[in-house]
Amino acid sequence: MTIRETAISVAKSAIDSVLPERAVKEALADPIEGSGSVVLIAIGKAAWRMANAAHESLGPQIARGCVITKDGHSRGPIGTLEIFEAAHPVLEQRNLDATRRALAMVEGLSEKDTVLFLVSGGGSALFELPLEGVTLENVADMTNQLLACGADIVEINTLRKRISSVKGGRFAQVCAPARVRSVVLSDVLGDRLDSIASGPAYPDSSTCEDAASIVGKYGLNLPSGILDKLSLETPKKLDNVVTQITGSVPVLCEAARKSLAERGFAAILLTTTLVCEAAEGGAIFAALAREAVRERKLRTAPVAFIAGGETVVKLKGKGKGGRCQEMALAAALGLQELEGVAFAAVGSDGTDGPTDAAGGVVDGGTIRRIRSRGLDPQGMLDGNDAYHALKASEDLLITGPTGTNVNDLIMALIE
Numbered sequence: 001m002t003i004r005e006t007a008i009s010v011a012k013s014a015i016d017s018v019l020p021e022r023a024v025k026e027a028l029a030d031p032i033e034g035s036g037s038v039v040l041i042a043i044g045k046a047a048w049r050m051a052n053a054a055h056e057s058l059g060p061q062i063a064r065g066c067v068i069t070k071d072g073h074s075r076g077p078i079g080t081l082e083i084f085e086a087a088h089p090v091l092e093q094r095n096l097d098a099t100r101r102a103l104a105m106v107e108g109l110s111e112k113d114t115v116l117f118l119v120s121g122g123g124s125a126l127f128e129l130p131l132e133g134v135t136l137e138n139v140a141d142m143t144n145q146l147l148a149c150g151a152d153i154v155e156i157n158t159l160r161k162r163i164s165s166v167k168g169g170r171f172a173q174v175c176a177p178a179r180v181r182s183v184v185l186s187d188v189l190g191d192r193l194d195s196i197a198s199g200p201a202y203p204d205s206s207t208c209e210d211a212a213s214i215v216g217k218y219g220l221n222l223p224s225g226i227l228d229k230l231s232l233e234t235p236k237k238l239d240n241v242v243t244q245i246t247g248s249v250p251v252l253c254e255a256a257r258k259s260l261a262e263r264g265f266a267a268i269l270l271t272t273t274l275v276c277e278a279a280e281g282g283a284i285f286a287a288l289a290r291e292a293v294r295e296r297k298l299r300t301a302p303v304a305f306i307a308g309g310e311t312v313v314k315l316k317g318k319g320k321g322g323r324c325q326e327m328a329l330a331a332a333l334g335l336q337e338l339e340g341v342a343f344a345a346v347g348s349d350g351t352d353g354p355t356d357a358a359g360g361v362v363d364g365g366t367i368r369r370i371r372s373r374g375l376d377p378q379g380m381l382d383g384n385d386a387y388h389a390l391k392a393s394e395d396l397l398i399t400g401p402t403g404t405n406v407n408d409l410i411m412a413l414i415e
Helices: 003-016 020-027 047-061 093-105 136-148 153-163 170-175 208-218 224-230 249-262 278-294 323-334 366-372 377-382 386-392
Strands: 038-043 062-070 082-086 114-119 179-185 241-247 266-274 303-309 341-347 359-363 408-414
Touching: 003 249, 003 341, 003 359, 003 408, 020 047, 020 179, 020 241, 038 047, 038 093, 047 062, 047 114, 047 179, 062 093, 082 093, 136 153, 136 224, 153 208, 153 224, 208 224, 249 266, 249 303, 249 408, 278 303, 278 323, 278 341, 278 408, 323 341, 323 359, 323 366, 323 377, 323 386, 323 408, 359 386, 366 377, 366 386, 377 386
Parallel strands: 038 062, 038 114, 062 082, 114 179, 179 241, 266 303
Antiparallel strands: 303 408, 341 359, 341 408
16 A cells, blocks of 8 residues: 555544444433423534434434535435535525524424434534524625635634524524533534534623624624624523534544554644644645655654644635645645655545545645646645646545544655
């Protein structure tokens, strides 16, 4: 197996370790209390698999339910549950329609009833119903401005929740007096429950002052009506919710470290909270790899550097790609003509940005292959066109939707 094939194999096995089925079934090993109905609401990129696992565990205990997931992530019917596919990351009307249906299912519940709320990454866009007076165009414009200027997920969600009728703890308020049992697959660094899917069933720790600071930091151009909504405070206490985290990026990284160690690598976990610009992250990993190559004669085993996290991309061009692909292309520029080296940046959900690729796996020959097609890899990086660059070098990693979402896995492997 080549070093590149090893990187791909390790990445896929690590993602397998954070698939939601086992975690959800373990979370539901404790019986649901109460003599009333159980209503299942699942949101996010992993919603279908989480809901399917819950259905297998609870069966007829579930009175009704609604699953809202990303396009292409449904795998078919689940009993009598209503399944909706919706747009991500930019909102469409069907997202709002699906959310309205979920809200209708939790109306009129009593304190004897339970809402089983299954949450995974991507829920911020998929589960949304703006406050009265806020249009779909308002939400899309604000989100696009935040994405374009490189705001991180916590900043994006701080603003999203303030113009939403379901985020920032407001969904739990709608469910009251019913109990909400929330099972969460974390895609937010540090597992901040008020940030995962914008915290629909968790007290919000951010404030109106935080929202105003983000608007000023990035110079956002928002209409006065939206600015007024940002000044409305979110719930700070919820008495009807119990929450359990079932998976996160540290689990993903540890699985990769263990897999590499079993293959004889000296595997070094650098961080599980990597936050930086994608291109900068790729350049740093390339520098680590070059140093390891320089000291290759001093080592008796292959070495690997591992990180988990969520980088950001500042849009400067009109190309196609995602943060993992951009990181991989930047790393490839620093790995030119090095032998026995591979770099992988992979989104655990299998979809990196608005593309069909999970990320990229590059080596010392990547840049040469891109140039052999008459393309300029540095220019494509500058134009945010990593997808077409890596497609030309045959270095895209395409897994299809994985059914989970716990941030990104980044690795540099050196023979």
